Every structure is written in structure tokens, then in C-alpha cells.
Amino acid sequence: MNPSPSPPQHTNLQLLGQFRLELNGEPVPLCGNAQRLLAFIGLRGCVCRSVVAQTLWPDATETHARGSLRTSLWHLSSDGRKLELVHCTQESLTLGHGVRVDASTLARTALDIVRGRGPFHADPLLLGVLDRGDLLPDWDDNWVVLEREWLRRLRLQALDILAERLARHNMPALALEAALASIRIEPLREYPHRAAVSAHLAEGNMIEALRHYEAFRQLLRTELGAEPSPWFTRKIPVKRRWRPRR
Known part of the structure; x- marks a missing residue:
């Protein structure tokens, strides 16, 4: 036998x-x-x-x-x-x-999103693939640093595109998750904050939209001494002197 x-x-x-x-x-x-x-x-x-x-x-x-x-x-x-x-x-x-590499899976997924391949708005599991940690964050080899920065920028671009597509397909909750994942990577970029505010407004959560805007505005002031762009400010549907309760 x-x-x-x-x-x-x-x-x-x-x-x-x-x-x-x-x-x-x-x-x-x-x-x-x-x-x-x-x-x-x-x-x-x-x-x-x-x-x-x-x-x-x-x-x-x-x-x-x-x-x-x-x-x-x-x-x-x-x-x-x-x-x-x-x-x-x-x-x-x-x-x-047969050796599966998580960084390769992330790169392929992000590149497909950036290149417009596939109906990615319909797959919520994509957020789990894109919302991962940095590449070998404790390693300082030059080749790791270069790969880490490339992958980080690719993730940001893919998350921004995914958030926009999800919003366009009337999926604001998932669009918000994509925007927040992008913010966790780089909190000072305005684009994902605009996407997060738009997602809150699409769900009818005006208070959360205002709270998010004010938190970002304060972050910019503290870190850069700057203000959100006029375009972003005009998206807020009430007077800026209003402050949500914390």
C-alpha cells in the first residue's frame, strides 16, 4: 500500500x-x-x-x-x-x-487599484490588505528604506483612489475606513481628511464631519502653522466659528 x-x-x-x-x-x-x-x-x-x-x-x-x-x-x-x-x-x-509574501500581495493589490483593474469598490477585504504596518520599520538598511518609502507612497495613492471609488458607489462607511487608513499612514495630508468629512456628510453625520474638520484644522495649526485649504473649508456647511463639543 x-x-x-x-x-x-x-x-x-x-x-x-x-x-x-x-x-x-x-x-x-x-x-x-x-x-x-x-x-x-x-x-x-x-x-x-x-x-x-x-x-x-x-x-x-x-x-x-x-x-x-x-x-x-x-x-x-x-x-x-x-x-x-x-x-x-x-x-x-x-x-x-509557494512562499507567500505579504508585502508582495500589498504591492500587487495597490498597483491594480491605481491602474484601475477590477471592480474594487465591491470588495471590502481590500482594506484589510492595504491597512497594514510599514515595511520592516525597525530595519535601517538603505535598500529597505527605499522599498519602504515606495510601498508607503503606493499605499497612500491606492487608499485615496479606493476611498473615492467607494464614495462614488454610495458606500460611505467603507469610504470612511479607506480614508482613515490613509490618515493613519500620513495624518497631515489634506486629501484623506476631505474624503473622511465627505463620508460623514454622506451618512448624515454632520457633527462627526465638523468634529473631524476641526481636529484636522487644529493639527495643521499645531504642526505646520497652516490652515486647511479654502476649498476644504467651503465644504463645511456651517460657520467656522461653531465648535463641536468634545
């Missing part, structure tokens, strides 16, 4: 908020260099060995950098569970088949 096949392995690489590698829901410990190597390949997908070595060990000689790369690859392949985290050839490194 043939033995039953092994159950499929589900490998998840979390790069948003913190680094975490999971196999079937259980954490897989990795040393620091192995984490950096896996994160780099996870973000790039397929990359030349020499580029990996030069990027991750920029201050080392070429010989030492290549040696560090080989050691890190050994750490990734030495787990007793036989994880295929990285597929290696003589010239390149590719993320193993």
Missing part, C-alpha cells in the same frame, strides 16, 4: 510590521543574516547572486560578501523541515515556489 502523500506546506513571509516566517502557522526562527537575505529575495523575487552579495554586505570585499551569502543560504536550507525557501542557480536566487 502506497503511503499517503504529505499534506501541503503553507509558508508565509511577513515583512509588514515585523519580520516573521511561518510554516503552517508556526514560526520558523532564522538568524539575522538569513532574515535579511530572505527579505531581500522576497521583495525582489529573482535577483543575481552578485547583486545580493553587494547589497547586503556593501562594506565587505567581494570574496567575503560571497562567503557571507553562501553561509546565509546554508542557514536557510539547514532547517530539518526541508523548506525550499530559495531556489538557487549558479547565477541567480529566486524565492521558493
Whole structure:
């Protein structure tokens, strides 16, 4: 009798908020260099060995950098569970088949929204994909900083577009959630605050709209010594000297 096949392995690489590698829901410990190597390949997908070595060990000689790369690859392949985290050839490194990366899912989703692909106004789960933490916030490697800023700007653009589409399709509650997610990333941008106020007004919540406007106005004054734009102020349907009770 043939033995039953092994159950499929589900490998998840979390790069948003913190680094975490999971196999079937259980954490897989990795040393620091192995984490950096896996994160780099996870973000790039397929990359030349020499580029990996030069990027991750920029201050080392070429010989030492290549040696560090080989050691890190050994750490990734030495787990007793036989994880295929990285597929290696003589010239390149590719993320193993079936390894899911949350940052890649976020980037694909955000790019599809920005490019206008799909009826995204009908899928409330998109907010859960877009409303995540920053990319590896405690890492200060140059390549991480650049990827983090690109992904952050992409998320903001996607959330702004999503909030506008949800409002246009008469879904103000979800439009408000998208606007608030954008505000959590960058609280001083006016656009998502305008979207939040519009969503409150669409739901008939004038008090909440006024309260949100006044909170943003105070934030701008405190942080920048500035005022909301005249266009935003004209959207408020009562005199500005009115103040909602706190």
C-alpha cells in the first residue's frame, strides 16, 4: 500500500510590521543574516547572486560578501523541515515556489487599484490588505528604506483612489475606513481628511464631519502653522466659528 502523500506546506513571509516566517502557522526562527537575505529575495523575487552579495554586505570585499551569502543560504536550507525557501542557480536566487509574501500581495493589490483593474469598490477585504504596518520599520538598511518609502507612497495613492471609488458607489462607511487608513499612514495630508468629512456628510453625520474638520484644522495649526485649504473649508456647511463639543 502506497503511503499517503504529505499534506501541503503553507509558508508565509511577513515583512509588514515585523519580520516573521511561518510554516503552517508556526514560526520558523532564522538568524539575522538569513532574515535579511530572505527579505531581500522576497521583495525582489529573482535577483543575481552578485547583486545580493553587494547589497547586503556593501562594506565587505567581494570574496567575503560571497562567503557571507553562501553561509546565509546554508542557514536557510539547514532547517530539518526541508523548506525550499530559495531556489538557487549558479547565477541567480529566486524565492521558493509557494512562499507567500505579504508585502508582495500589498504591492500587487495597490498597483491594480491605481491602474484601475477590477471592480474594487465591491470588495471590502481590500482594506484589510492595504491597512497594514510599514515595511520592516525597525530595519535601517538603505535598500529597505527605499522599498519602504515606495510601498508607503503606493499605499497612500491606492487608499485615496479606493476611498473615492467607494464614495462614488454610495458606500460611505467603507469610504470612511479607506480614508482613515490613509490618515493613519500620513495624518497631515489634506486629501484623506476631505474624503473622511465627505463620508460623514454622506451618512448624515454632520457633527462627526465638523468634529473631524476641526481636529484636522487644529493639527495643521499645531504642526505646520497652516490652515486647511479654502476649498476644504467651503465644504463645511456651517460657520467656522461653531465648535463641536468634545
